[in-house]
Amino acid sequence: MKAKNIGRSLAGWFEERLGLSAVMNFLRKKTVPLNKHTIWSYTGSAILLFFGVQVVTGIMLAFYYKPILEEANKSVARIMTEVPLGWIIRSVHFWSASAMIVTVFIHLFSIWMIKSYRKPRELTWMSGVLLLVVSLVFGFTGYLLPWDDLSLSATKVGTDIPRSIPIVGEWVTKFLRGGEDVTGDTLSRFFSFHISVLPLVLLLILAVHIYLIQKQGMSLPLSAEAGKEKQKELPFWPNFVYREVIVWLVLFGALITVAVFLPPSLGKAADLMAPAPKGIKPEWYFLFLFQTLKLFPGKILFINGDTIAVFLIVAAVVLFFFLPFLDNKPDRIKGKVITWLAWATIAYAIGMSVWSLLT
């Protein structure tokens, strides 16, 4: 086996210089607690899978996409019709975006309910909330890029919302749009956010997030921490990784299947002068916010209704960000109430989304 020997000495050469075996040794020692909550440990790597798919397909789409007013819609049409397998690459990018958001929400709510954010993991949770926000902004900026009438209207509405924030609102809207109105400049700006600013920000926060998880190890459920039950463990390498690979393959297969049978449509190119089409709706993950905003009347007492709505949403996000500090007595009645709040939030989001879809 000569090739094997060459491989070994090459590996040795790099090992002498890089010392990567420290990482391997760490992973060999790492364990994953085995209990009824273990299934939620797979959600993190599932997000990574979908993010990886987004990176690869996104780079590919950028080869042909042109972020210019006259060309954007045409170039997406060209990807869908002329570029070899272009339609499926766009379809995978489209579906993987939604799948990533779904898994992010599952990941987050599972952690909320198991209360894995307990001391010392507050920063892991907070970095996770930031990652959620970045993921949603990814979705919002990506939605404009095909430049059809739906995406144009959604962006007009979305970038107008900050306007109701006092003092800075006007400035935020102008910054997002690159001027007073949504124009070709907005398109270039969103493209720049979508393919360079957001990826860099996401990778940076993700690095912190993953570092914290490795540093602190996997959390144990409350019941186990109290020493009521003996914990079983699974070695991370190779046992858990092999299981993750199986989950990846299943998810990837499902993604490709959906992408092949349900490719996204492309409306006709947006006309800046045309009136908004009927029944515009944002992407599904913004529906509950969209519906919430609709509920607020134009004026409450002397204050603009939208201002109050936006204020409430911002307050909710801030509370959410600091959740580990609010949930500081997890085994008391307060902790139980906060767990029920998770269910209430899910019920609210689903209820509002369904309502929005039906109306």
Added chain:
Amino acid sequence: MKIKHSLFTRREFLNGLLGGWLGALAATLLYPVIKFVFPPYREPDRVNLVFSDYQDMAPGAIKPFAWGAKPGYIKKKEDGSYLAFVGVCTHLDCTVSYKADQKKFYCACHDGWYDEYGKNIAGPPPKPLRRLHAEVEGENLVVKKEGVA
């Protein structure tokens, strides 16, 4: 474990199986990526030019046209028939220019020279300029690949 007369152990067999399967999986993922990255390019079968634009050329004169995405040149021969070239240097793909005063094609990238019939006469070009077939068909001057009827 190795069965008698077997060339490999059970572990080697299983590793080969898993590795082969992973390789096949990687290939199926890579195939669409590679397909996607190379857009289809089709050279035009024929380009129809308006004959009246080229009718008044003096014998021996040369005029540019577009051969798909590539630059081309039309030459009116002394006998009144037409000839066309792809105006791309055969050395390293630069676009050549026609020097009417010297009756030569010139490539500025590496000082390549071709005569008025596209033959490489000086500098690095290894081959003559690619020739195309040009003939008048009614109101059109039609340019085709050489050898295509």
